[in-house]
Amino acid sequence: MNKTKRPIVIAGNWKMNLDRVQAKKLIEDLKTGLSSPVLLTIIVCPPFTSLETAHQAVQGSQIVIGAQNMDYRDSGAFTGEISPIMLTELKVKYVVIGHSERRQYFGETNTTVNSKIKAALAHNLIPIVCVGETLDERENKLTDAVVSRQVVAATQGLTSSELKKMIFAYEPVWAIGTGKVCEAKEANRVIKIIRNTISNSHNEPGLGDSIPILYGGSVNAKNISEQLAESDIDGSLVGGASLKADEFLSMIEQAQNISKLSAASH
Ligand code: PGA
Numbered sequence: 001m002n003k004t005k006r007p008i009v010i011a012g013n014w015k016m017n018l019d020r021v022q023a024k025k026l027i028e029d030l031k032t033g034l035s036s037p038v039l040l041t042i043i044v045c046p047p048f049t050s051l052e053t054a055h056q057a058v059q060g061s062q063i064v065i066g067a068q069n070m071d072y073r074d075s076g077a078f079t080g081e082i083s084p085i086m087l088t089e090l091k092v093k094y095v096v097i098g099h100s101e102r103r104q105y106f107g108e109t110n111t112t113v114n115s116k117i118k119a120a121l122a123h124n125l126i127p128i129v130c131v132g133e134t135l136d137e138r139e140n141k142l143t144d145a146v147v148s149r150q151v152v153a154a155t156q157g158l159t160s161s162e163l164k165k166m167i168f169a170y171e172p173v174w175a176i177g178t179g180k181v182c183e184a185k186e187a188n189r190v191i192k193i194i195r196n197t198i199s200n201s202h203n204e205p206g207l208g209d210s211i212p213i214l215y216g217g218s219v220n221a222k223n224i225s226e227q228l229a230e231s232d233i234d235g236s237l238v239g240g241a242s243l244k245a246d247e248f249l250s251m252i253e254q255a256q257n258i259s260k261l262s263a264a265s266h
Contacts, residue, residue: 006212008228008259009167009235010252011043011128012242013068013096013216014050023050027057029245034252038062039259040235042252043094043128044242048082051090066094066128069102072112072119084123095120096237097127098154100173110153117154121162128167128237129154130216131194135174143172147190148197160204168194168213169237175217177239181227187215188230195232221250228258 018026023046030044038061045066046054054065071081087095097120098113113129120127131150133143147170155163170191175182182190195208215227216237227233235255241247 006210006234007041008039008255009041009043009212009214010248010255011041011045011066011094011096011169011214011235011237012248013045013099013237013239014047014243015068015101015239016047017243018046018050020050020053023054024057026243026245027054027061027063030063030249031058031061033245033249034061034063035256036062038252038256039263040252040255045094045096051087051092055091064093065091066096067092067125068096068099070095070097070116070120070125072115074119084119084125087125088123092125094126094128094167096169097129098150099130100132100171100176104173110150113150113154114156117158117166121158121165126165126167128169128214130169130171130237132171132173132175132217138172138174143190144193147193151194151197152201155198155201158202160202160207163198163202163207164210166211168211169216170194170213171216171237173217177218179218181218181220181223182215184215184223184226184230184233187227188232191215191230191232219251221247221254224251225254225258228255 042063043066045068067087097116102108117127133146137146172182191213198208212234214235214237215233219236219238220241
C-alpha cells in the first residue's frame with residue numbers, strides 16, 4: 001500500500017501548556033485560518049483540564065481532540081490518574097500513548113504501554129503510540145533494535161484489525177524539543193523498519209503498510225514538507241510548533257499541498 005492510501009495526520013501535542021482561555025483562543029485562531037475542505041486528519045492534544053473547552057471550541061471544524069495520556073484501568077484507587085471512560089465522556093477520540101516524556105519521567109514501560117493500548121482500543125479511543133531511541137542508543141547503533149523491541153512489546157496480543165485502527169509515531173528522543181530534527185531519509189528508513197516489524201511479528205505481510213506512521217521531534221514549518229515528501233512518513237506529531245497558530249496553520253497547509261499532489265500523481 002502506498003502513502004496515498006493512508007491518511008495524512010497532523011497532530012499537535014501541547015504537553016503541559018495552555019490554560020483553558022489560551023486553549024480556546026488557539027483553537028479559534030486555527031479554525032479561522034483553516035482553508036476548507038480539510039483533506040487531512042488534524043488532531044490537537046491539550047492537557048486534561050482543557051479537553052472539555054477544546055471539544056467545545058472545535059465544533060464546526062474538522063479538528064479532533066486527543067489526550068496526552070491515560071491510565072489503563074476503568075476506575076479505582078489510583079490517585080491522580082484519568083481513565084479511558086473519563087476521556088470518552090469528554091468526546092476525546094485519540095490518545096497519545098508511550099510518549100518518551102512519559103517513559104522517561106513517569107515510569108512508563110513497554111508493558112504499561114501495551115496495557116494502555118488495549119484499554120484505549122476497548123473504549124474506541126485511537127492510540128497514537130510513540131516509539132524512539134535515545135541519543136546514547138543511536139550512537140551505539142541500537143536504533144533499529146530498540147525501536148523494533150518497543151513495537152513488538154507495544155503490540156503484543158493485538159489482532160490485525162486492532163492494529164489497523166492505530167497510529168504510530170517515530171519520535172527519536174534526541175530530536176524532541178531540541179531543534180535537531182531527524183533527517184527525513186533516516187526517519188523514513190526507521191519508519192519502514194516499524195512497518196516490517198509489525199508485519200513480521202503478526203505474521204501478516206503488508207500489515208505494517210496499512211497503518212499511519214508519523215514522525216515527531218522538532219518538526220516545524222520549515223522542515224515539515226521535506227518530512228512529508230518521504231514515502232513512509234504519513235504525518236507529524238508536533239510539540240512546540242503546535243502552540244503557535246500561524247506556524248501550525250502553515251504546517252497544515254503544506255501537508256494539504258502534499259496530499260493534493262500525491263493524490264493527483266496516482
Ligand atoms: P517537539 O515535540 O516538536 O517540541 O520536538 C514533539 C513531541 O514531543 O511529540
